[in-house]
Amino acid sequence: MGAYFYDRQDSGNRDQGRYLSDPADLDFVLARLGRREPFFAELESDSGNALLIGIGSLGCAQFSRTDGSGVPVMAVAPTDPAHADFVEFLTGGTATPVPARYCMPIQQVVELAHHFIFTGTRSPRVQWETL
Numbered sequence: 001m002g003a004y005f006y007d008r009q010d011s012g013n014r015d016q017g018r019y020l021s022d023p024a025d026l027d028f029v030l031a032r033l034g035r036r037e038p039f040f041a042e043l044e045s046d047s048g049n050a051l052l053i054g055i056g057s058l059g060c061a062q063f064s065r066t067d068g069s070g071v072p073v074m075a076v077a078p079t080d081p082a083h084a085d086f087v088e089f090l091t092g093g094t095a096t097p098v099p100a101r102y103c104m105p106i107q108q109v110v111e112l113a114h115h116f117i118f119t120g121t122r123s124p125r126v127q128w129e130t131l
Contacts, residue, residue, distance in 0.1 A: 001046060001120045005029055008052075008091040009039035023114035030055070030110065039090040043113060047120030051113060054089040059109030060102045062131075063122040073128040075112055077104040102129075 002021040007013035015029045020043070038056025044066050045051075054060035064072035077100075086097035108126075115123035122128055 003043040003045045003117050006042045008042055020117050023117050026113055037090055043116055045120035049120050051116045053109050053113055058087050058103040059106040060098050061109050061112045072131050074102045076127040076129050
């Protein structure tokens, strides 16, 4: 299994469209990003599923089908966040607010993304909520 990486904020990202065949590939791409304002990236799996991830000090994850069928679901933060009501992530130059209940430390989001790259499915380690 594997997934393609798409930076939804910076279409000029040198890793745009890069195929990630294992989680270490994602770690490499994330390490090359440097410090940026929080933004969205998307992983598209060979399975026809997608994982939209918010990347910043906090992150989020939304699982859906690449063809738009089905209902998207969001990973629910395992603990009550102690920050603002919303966290904003940039996509195409537009700040998109995400309710704090879906925001978690970035390392947890990376773990969800690792599972996705291996399996093309959503991780059972968190609760997922229909949007």
